[in-house]
Amino acid sequence: PTKRYYEWTISQHVVAPDGFERPMLLVNGKFPGPMVEANTGDMIVVKVTNNMVNGTAIHWHGMFQNGTNWMDGTTGVTQCPIPPGQSFTYNFTVPNQWGTYWWHAHAASQYVDGIVGPLIIHSPDEPHLEKYDQDMVMMVSDHYHIDSASLAAWYLSTASEGVEPVPDNGLINGRNSFDCSMATEALFPTTPGSGNGKDRCFSNAPQAVFGVEPGLTYRIRIINTGSFADFKVSVDEHELTVIEADGVDMVPVKVERVPIHVAQRYSVLLVANRSTSNEGFWIRAEMNTNCFNVENPALDPSVKAILQYKAPSTPSFSINNTNNNRNTGMTTQEAPNSVDWNEGAWSPHCDDLKAEMLKPFFAKDAPEADTQVVLEMSFQTISRDRVNMGYVNKTSWRPQLDSPTLLQAIDGGGGGGGNSATMFDASQLVVTLDKIQTVELVVNNLDEGAHPFHLHGHVFYVVGSGDGSYIPGQSALHIENPPRRDTVTIPPYGYVVLRFVSDNPGLWAFHCHIDWHMAAGLLMQFLALPSQVKAFEIPQVVRELCRAS
Numbered sequence: 001p002t003k004r005y006y007e008w009t010i011s012q013h014v015v016a017p018d019g020f021e022r023p024m025l026l027v028n029g030k031f032p033g034p035m036v037e038a039n040t041g042d043m044i045v046v047k048v049t050n051n052m053v054n055g056t057a058i059h060w061h062g063m064f065q066n067g068t069n070w071m072d073g074t075t076g077v078t079q080c081p082i083p084p085g086q087s088f089t090y091n092f093t094v095p096n097q098w099g100t101y102w103w104h105a106h107a108a109s110q111y112v113d114g115i116v117g118p119l120i121i122h123s124p125d126e127p128h129l130e131k132y133d134q135d136m137v138m139m140v141s142d143h144y145h146i147d148s149a150s151l152a153a154w155y156l157s158t159a160s161e162g163v164e165p166v167p168d169n170g171l172i173n174g175r176n177s178f179d180c181s182m183a184t185e186a187l188f189p190t191t192p193g194s195g196n197g198k199d200r201c202f203s204n205a206p207q208a209v210f211g212v213e214p215g216l217t218y219r220i221r222i223i224n225t226g227s228f229a230d231f232k233v234s235v236d237e238h239e240l241t242v243i244e245a246d247g248v249d250m251v252p253v254k255v256e257r258v259p260i261h262v263a264q265r266y267s268v269l270l271v272a273n274r275s276t277s278n279e280g281f282w283i284r285a286e287m288n289t290n291c292f293n294v295e296n297p298a299l300d301p302s303v304k305a306i307l308q309y310k311a312p313s314t315p316s317f318s319i320n321n322t323n324n325n326r327n328t329g330m331t332t333q334e335a336p337n338s339v340d341w342n343e344g345a346w347s348p349h350c351d352d353l354k355a356e357m358l359k360p361f362f363a364k365d366a367p368e369a370d371t372q373v374v375l376e377m378s379f380q381t382i383s384r385d386r387v388n389m390g391y392v393n394k395t396s397w398r399p400q401l402d403s404p405t406l407l408q409a410i411d412g413g414g415g416g417g418g419n420s421a422t423m424f425d426a427s428q429l430v431v432t433l434d435k436i437q438t439v440e441l442v443v444n445n446l447d448e449g450a451h452p453f454h455l456h457g458h459v460f461y462v463v464g465s466g467d468g469s470y471i472p473g474q475s476a477l478h479i480e481n482p483p484r485r486d487t488v489t490i491p492p493y494g495y496v497v498l499r500f501v502s503d504n505p506g507l508w509a510f511h512c513h514i515d516w517h518m519a520a521g522l523l524m525q526f527l528a529l530p531s532q533v534k535a536f537e538i539p540q541v542v543r544e545l546c547r548a549s
């Protein structure tokens, strides 16, 4: 196989992607980080050097890692953190999947601080290849003016009363502007020890520009690389045709707006046929503030970028000390005067594109379930110190950083079948799947918020979703070619029913991708095919990480 080799150094820099200076964690000084691009069948090799003060790990979101579970990059699950000052090389092949993925730090809340980037897999077998001329990546994300460690500490303290940190801004491909006069109004107006930030803020930072040639068709790969907010993405006066969700090709369907929750991806086709001169049109990523518990007065939820005919696209933001690491981007474009789709076209709900709109191109009916796992997710405030915690069933996850569950499963006593509960600490909810079978996973959400749940190492069938708790035999199931994806939004006080085949040996996290909720413990794990896991020949370098930390 062809080897795609990357060398990355992760370090902290003070940067201003939206004009507001703050410390961020960047890969090779870029934000968003470098794109990993490969063909199906290639070997991806990434040497990561950690020049930060904390340990880290990089997760390849959506990669199956079949036979290489220890390359899944999840601290507390598949590896110990890469210690400061050290390097670790990820190495895996991509045998049977293609489409739009991303990579991000899976250690503490580090990805919120900038350790994110696109991961694109091409294949000659892609069914929609002939339908477009060019490929673009559009990352949308919420953005905070304070570092994630401070925000997570606040969220997990009594002070928050369970209310998540609300973003200060949103970004498209790492850029946006911010009205600095609002800096004092922000929910968290001060960074510890340094005023309200107004003196570190520059208004009118430029938005990202997506340059297009008249007459061409573009595949735009939309990725929500954020931590909390879901968006409705649209382009003025241009319809979008959805052709892929989370690496699964879809029957093309036209939409005006694409709802996208944290960690989800959609490819859409856009035909650049609205102008022949150098005209601009707004790209809108409307942040869904209905899903926040409090209002941040400094936040403008209408996040924008510009689709510009006959212009080059903005490159990824790169540190550059001559401009204080501000987002200066390209020469200022004139603000477009294009008009938005009408309001009626967008629902205020935090939910996914409906199943009727997401028909996998390679149709498959959901296999019949061999076994069922029922999970209940909730938040509880511990009465004694009033710290807010997320629970899957009775367990609130705390990563065991020096003893990932994968190594426990290999080295621990017992194992190889039976009830694994005795093998793991009480902070770990691990469900063992002994043999290859179709698992029906029911998740009941007892919380008032919507939660984007991701299963590592798999694509699942979304066979059901609705309000209230799932009632077997009563709630309708959608068996005929249901959407298949790796991240699904569970509605507020609602449920989802997923099915997946447990044919991939390893320890796989299943968690809410809202970073604050993962920090609060909303994560459980599947141990698939334990006897094969016991026989894993884990590279020595993976074990050495645990000795070093």
Ligand code: C2O
Binding pocket: 059, 061, 074, 104, 106, 263, 454, 456, 509, 511, 513
């Ligand atoms: Cu994007 Cu646990 O993953």
